[in-house]
Amino acid sequence: MNKLDESLLTGLPPFSRLERPQIREILDQATPKRHDEGAEVFREGEEADRFFLLLDGYVRVVRTTPTGDQMVLRHIAPGQLIGIAPALGRTTYPATATAASEALTLAWPTRLWPGFVTRYEGFATETWATLGRRMQELNDHLAELATKAVEQRVASAVLRMVNQTGRKVDGGIEIAFPVTRANIAEMTGTTLHTVSRLLAAWEKDGIVESRRKHIVVTAPHRLVLLSGAGG
DNA sequence: TCATTAAAGGGTC
DNA sequence: GACCCTTTAATGA
Known part of the structure; x- marks a missing residue:
């Protein structure tokens, strides 16, 4: 061996x-x-x-x-x-x-x-x-689930993945593993349809680019604003 | 504001 | 072709 x-x-x-x-x-x-x-x-x-x-x-x-x-x-x-x-x-x-x-x-x-x-x-x-x-992450996540609106929660979940596992690519930061809309829905307590609509809207605004199972955040700071961090 | 339901199209095996 | 992923619209809580 x-x-x-x-x-x-x-x-x-x-x-x-x-x-x-x-x-x-x-x-x-x-x-x-x-x-x-x-x-x-x-x-x-x-x-x-x-x-x-x-x-x-x-x-x-x-x-x-x-x-x-x-x-x-x-x-x-x-x-x-x-x-x-x-x-x-x-x-x-x-x-x-x-x-x-x-x-x-x-x-x-x-x-x-x-x-x-x-x-x-x-x-x-x-x-x-x-x-x-x-433990700290869990506390944050729990507070988020209890108090934030869906768009803020989805923004936070995407940011969490970017922060913990993101890698730099042309034009932004890419989540380094395959993620589906359904996966994100399971992280945020919403439905895959809502996640799909949010990502489509963000893409239109130039905040993210996504293909199937694949997300690149092109404007992280705008996602931070959407996540409701700091108010 | 958001979930549910339904319908449909593209991808992948 | 079956099955998975995604989008979009309509409807209603």
């Missing part, structure tokens, strides 16, 4: 303070896996027997409501830990993670978690920081 290259982990926040032998040790315990677009990485309610590092690609985190509706909670960019139920004191995954684009992960058995936290300098601190950021 091929050994994983140490450069995969060097520089990533959870491992940035570690020496080579420690990184080697961590990699030797990891199982790499490729996920096709749409494939599940882990499922809500399952026994959390592994935690993951997203090496490449994007992951969509989704919860299903009792009525069967899906709610998209967040998107994860490469370099982040996911499925870290043990850090939350849980034994099952709180949400389902699916590959938003073709993705590559490393997985470790959850039983190794306590050892990672105690043995590896900076690992715990970075994990807490990640959890803190996600």
